[in-house]
Amino acid sequence: MNDIQVVVFDLNNELCSVETSIVYKIEKYGSISLVPQMPDYIKGIYNLRGKVVPVVDLNKRFNLGESEVTKKTKIIITEKDDQLYGFMVNNVTEIINLNENSVDRSEAVIKLNSKKYIKGIGKNDGKLFSIIDLNEILHNEEIEEVTMALSENVN
Numbered sequence: 001m002n003d004i005q006v007v008v009f010d011l012n013n014e015l016c017s018v019e020t021s022i023v024y025k026i027e028k029y030g031s032i033s034l035v036p037q038m039p040d041y042i043k044g045i046y047n048l049r050g051k052v053v054p055v056v057d058l059n060k061r062f063n064l065g066e067s068e069v070t071k072k073t074k075i076i077i078t079e080k081d082d083q084l085y086g087f088m089v090n091n092v093t094e095i096i097n098l099n100e101n102s103v104d105r106s107e108a109v110i111k112l113n114s115k116k117y118i119k120g121i122g123k124n125d126g127k128l129f130s131i132i133d134l135n136e137i138l139h140n141e142e143i144e145e146v147t148m149a150l151s152e153n154v155n
Helices: 107-112 140-154
Strands: 004-011 014-019 023-028 042-048 051-057 074-080 083-089 091-098 118-124 127-132
Touching: 004 074, 004 083, 004 118, 004 127, 023 042, 042 083, 051 074, 074 091, 091 118
Parallel strands: 014 127, 051 083
Antiparallel strands: 004 014, 004 091, 023 074, 042 051, 074 083, 118 127
16 A cells, blocks of 8 residues: 545544545535425535535535534535535644555454445544545435436536
C-alpha cells in the first residue's frame, strides 16, 4: 500500500476522512434549494457553476443528529458516473498524508463494515478517524431515486 492523502472532516464531533483522489471540489456551504419528495438525508440541490449537485447531509445519513449550518460548514463534492454529488459536513479540519502504518485495514474493521463505505481507520496525532469512500454512501436504488426526483423537479 502506498501513502494516501485524506481530507479530515467533522460530523457532529466525530472525525471522518475521505481520500483526496475522489474529491472533485470543496465548497463553502451556500444556497441549497429544497426538492420535494427527497429522502430526509438529501439536503437539497446545489448549483455549481450551472451543474445541479444533490447534497447529502452526512450527519443525517449516519444517524448522528441534525446538522447546524455555520460559517465552517462545507460541501465535499465527488463525481460518480458523470454526476456530481455533494456531502455536507460540519467542518473540514485538515488535509494530511498518511503512510501505510497510519491506516488500519484489518479484518476486524472490514467485518464491522457491512455498508462497504469504510475503507479503514486512520491514525494521526493520537486521533482516530474513519476513512470513508463517499461514492459508496448512496446505494444504486437511492441514486436512481434521487436522479428521478431531480429530473422531475428540475426540468
